[in-house]
Each structure stands twice: as C-alpha cells, then as structure tokens.
Amino acid sequence: MWNGISAEPKTWWGGRTGRTLDHTVNCHPLFAELPPAEQDRLALENTVAARVLAAVGGTVLGEPLSGVEGCPLRTAADALALLADLYHLAVNGDGVAAVVRGHAAEFGHVQIADPPGRGEPGTGALPLERPVADGRARGYRGLVSLEYLQTVPTRESFGWLDSRE
Secondary structure (H helix, E strand, O other), rough: OOOHHHHHHHOOOOOOOOOOOOOOOOHHHHHHOOOHHHHHHHHHHHHHHHHHHHOOOOOOOEEEOOOOOOOOOHHHHOOEEEEEHHHHHHOOOOOHHHHHHHHHHEEEEEEEOOOOEEEOOOOOOOOOHHHHHHHHHOOOOOOOEEOOOEEEEEEEEOHHHHOOO
C-alpha cells in the first residue's frame, strides 16, 4: 500500500501492480507545497491512474482527513467511494454512527483507530466494534485496516481481538 502518491512525483503509480493502492489526492500536505504547474501535472496523472485502476476493477477512495488545513475531504459527504477512516471522521466531528447508517454501502474501505489518542480499540472514546459491525450489517463487505498507534507491544496491541469472542 502506498500513501500520498499524488504528492510524490517520483513514486507515481506508473504501471506498478498491487492489490491495494492508497491514492491520496490533492489534500496531502506535501501536495500544497508543489508549484501550481506541478500540481496540475499530477492532477492529470491522477486522472489517468484512476482510469487505469477502474479498468482493472480498482477503486479510487477518498479519505476524510483531520489536521490538514484546507483539505477538501473532511466528512463522509465529501468523498466518492469513502475510505471510512473512523478515527478522522470522529476527530472531525462527523458522527461515526450516522456515517455508518447513511453510507456503509458506499464504503470502499474501513480503517480504525481509537480517538482521541489514535490508539488500538479500547484505548479511547469510540466503541469501534459497534460501527464496524453496523457497517457489515448495512452492506460493507471489505476488509478493516488497523491504522492505530500502538500503546503497548505489538502482541498485546491485538488483545482487543480476543475480547470479541
């Protein structure tokens, strides 16, 4: 998985193959630092990459972000195929339960971390098992990625999985 490709001219997709391509478009902090002509060039390449991905059954996802000033993707309503990052949605004040109820069938992918500290499930204020289960009940069939910052050693950080059984 690559992140921030639109902001990294040297790492543009350029025919690479992979099962997942995290193609962050035009709100990556580095993108804004590029000269306008370079931004335009990369936007055109992003359009070509999106067509290539669509031709092989891929999906370009939009991930609402927190902490990136001026990012046009901040809520679920802003995205096309939603990369439902439950952490960013919660931090941005986009009610996670309402997003799941209204958009689960539109999720292209789900990522989890527990706000406010971005730790593993159970370390913050968001009951992550509920929105994931509700998303599945409302049509999301894809994988769930763990995008948290461990608060304990790796093996222990998966302890929340044991509590699900």
